[in-house]
Amino acid sequence: MDKIKTEFQENKAKYFVAKVNNVAALIKCITDQQWACKNRQNPPHPVDILAEAFSSSKVYIIYSVINNHGWHGFAEMTSTPAPQKDGTFSTDLSEKDATKSGPESGNSPWHYFSVKWHVNFTDFGEQCLTSKLTEALICSDGEHTMSVNKCRNWQELDTQTGEKICHLISDFREELVEKQSKKENKKMEQAPQPFYEDTTESIVETWNRIVSKVEVELGRVILACPFGSQRYNLQTANSDTDMFIVYQAKTSDMLGFHPPKQTIKNSEGQLCDYTIHEVHRYCELLLAGDARCVETLFLDNHFLIRALPVWRQLADGKQLFLNKACLDKYLRDAHGSKGTKLLLSWCAEHEKDNCPLSPKMCKLLYIIVRLLQNARELVAGHTLQVYRRDDSQERRELMAIRAGSLPIQQARDIVNKYVGLIDAGHDCVADNREEVERYLTHWLLTLRHADFNL
Known part of the structure; x- marks a missing residue:
C-alpha cells in the first residue's frame, strides 16, 4: 500500500475513468494488456488527452464495468495511443462517450495502447469495489460537479480522488485475499486425515497393508482388485497404483446410529489412488450400470487381489449387468x-x-x-x-x-x-433394471442376514 502511495505522489500521476461494456471485455483487456479509445465527434479527443498526459506523467486508468455498480481495478498506461495497424482490436471494448462534446464517432478509428495491470479481481469471480464506498467522492467535467460514480468515459479525476479510489481498490483486494486464505486454512484444518498414508513400500506390501487396514477399521474385504490402467493391461512405467476395494460393514453397524462411510477415496496429492466402497454402495452403482463396477465382475481370477466366495456368487450372474444402464x-x-x-x-x-x-x-x-x-x-x-x-x-x-x-x-x-x-x-441391449434389482437385493440381504447378531 505505502509503495503504491509513494509511486503516485512522486510521479504526479494522472487518473482517468474507463467505462467497459461487459466483464468479458474487461477480461480481454487484462489478458491482452491492451485498451483503446475512439475520437469524439468534437474535440478534445480522448487520444489527444491521454497522449498529452502520458508525455508528462504516469497515467492510471480506473476501470468500471457498465451496470455492475463498482470499480474493477486499475492499470497503468505503458504506451502512447496509436491507430490499430492490423484491425484485430475488438471494437466492443470501450463504451460510447456521452460528454458535452458529443458521442464518439462511429467512423473514427480505434487508437490502442498497452497497459500494465496493478490490481484487478479476475481471480475472485466478478467481484468489484462497490460504488457505495465512493459515492461521497467528487469529480468535475469542467462545468458540472458530480459523484465519481457518475463519471463519463475518459473523464479525468483530480489526483487526490484518483489516488483514493486506487487505494480503496487495493485495500479491497487485500481483504479478499485475506478472507480466501482464512477460508482455505479452515478447510485444511477441517479436512479429515487420509484413510491411508503413503509409504515407500512395494506394490504387494501396499496392497496387503491397505486391505488389512480396511478389515481392522471398517469390515471384511470381499473384493480387492486393480483400478485404472492396470485393470486393462494398458499401464506404462509412469502409471499410478490404483486400488478398488469393496468391504462389508457389520449389519449391526449398518442398522445402528453411526453407520460407516459408504465411500472413501484418497486425498488429492496422494501417490496411491484408492476407492473403497461399502457393499451397499457397490450394489447401488451396479444397479445404476456404473461401468467401472460392472467391469469388476468380468476380471480374470488371476487378476484379483482378494475375492471371497460370496462375491463370486454375485459374479455368477454377471451377464445380467451387460444391460442398457x-x-x-x-x-x-x-x-x-x-x-x-x-x-x-x-x-x-x-x-x-x-x-x-x-x-x-x-x-x-x-x-x-x-x-x-x-x-x-x-x-x-x-x-x-x-x-x-x-x-x-x-x-x-x-x-x-x-x-x-x-x-x-x-x-x-x-x-x-x-x-x-x-x-x-x-x-x-436389454433394459432389465427390475431383474437386476431383484438379483442384487437377494444377494445383499443374504449377506446382511448371515452377519446379523446383537
Whole structure:
C-alpha cells in the first residue's frame, strides 16, 4: 500500500475513468494488456488527452464495468495511443462517450495502447469495489460537479480522488485475499486425515497393508482388485497404483446410529489412488450400470487381489449387468463434455493448421476408444473383455493411440468406426433394471442376514 502511495505522489500521476461494456471485455483487456479509445465527434479527443498526459506523467486508468455498480481495478498506461495497424482490436471494448462534446464517432478509428495491470479481481469471480464506498467522492467535467460514480468515459479525476479510489481498490483486494486464505486454512484444518498414508513400500506390501487396514477399521474385504490402467493391461512405467476395494460393514453397524462411510477415496496429492466402497454402495452403482463396477465382475481370477466366495456368487450372474444402464454409462462417459465433444471441438479448431493431435488429446482419445471398445462388446452380446491381452488388436490400437500424435482425420475415423458398430446393435441391449434389482437385493440381504447378531 505505502509503495503504491509513494509511486503516485512522486510521479504526479494522472487518473482517468474507463467505462467497459461487459466483464468479458474487461477480461480481454487484462489478458491482452491492451485498451483503446475512439475520437469524439468534437474535440478534445480522448487520444489527444491521454497522449498529452502520458508525455508528462504516469497515467492510471480506473476501470468500471457498465451496470455492475463498482470499480474493477486499475492499470497503468505503458504506451502512447496509436491507430490499430492490423484491425484485430475488438471494437466492443470501450463504451460510447456521452460528454458535452458529443458521442464518439462511429467512423473514427480505434487508437490502442498497452497497459500494465496493478490490481484487478479476475481471480475472485466478478467481484468489484462497490460504488457505495465512493459515492461521497467528487469529480468535475469542467462545468458540472458530480459523484465519481457518475463519471463519463475518459473523464479525468483530480489526483487526490484518483489516488483514493486506487487505494480503496487495493485495500479491497487485500481483504479478499485475506478472507480466501482464512477460508482455505479452515478447510485444511477441517479436512479429515487420509484413510491411508503413503509409504515407500512395494506394490504387494501396499496392497496387503491397505486391505488389512480396511478389515481392522471398517469390515471384511470381499473384493480387492486393480483400478485404472492396470485393470486393462494398458499401464506404462509412469502409471499410478490404483486400488478398488469393496468391504462389508457389520449389519449391526449398518442398522445402528453411526453407520460407516459408504465411500472413501484418497486425498488429492496422494501417490496411491484408492476407492473403497461399502457393499451397499457397490450394489447401488451396479444397479445404476456404473461401468467401472460392472467391469469388476468380468476380471480374470488371476487378476484379483482378494475375492471371497460370496462375491463370486454375485459374479455368477454377471451377464445380467451387460444391460442398457451400463451401455448408457459407457456412452455418456465417451461422448460427454470431457469426451468426444471436447475432442471434436479441438479438432475443429486445429484442422486448418493441419497439425496432429496434441499429447493431451491423444490421451483423451485413448480413454474414449477404451470406453467405446467395451460398449461395442456389450452391444455384440459378448462377455466383457476388461483385461486387454498383449496380443489383442484392441490393446495394440490403444497403446498406439497413447504413444503418439495421430492425424486429426485418423482420430475421427477411429471414433466413427466404433460409434457405427455400437449404433447398429444399440436397440438390442436389454433394459432389465427390475431383474437386476431383484438379483442384487437377494444377494445383499443374504449377506446382511448371515452377519446379523446383537
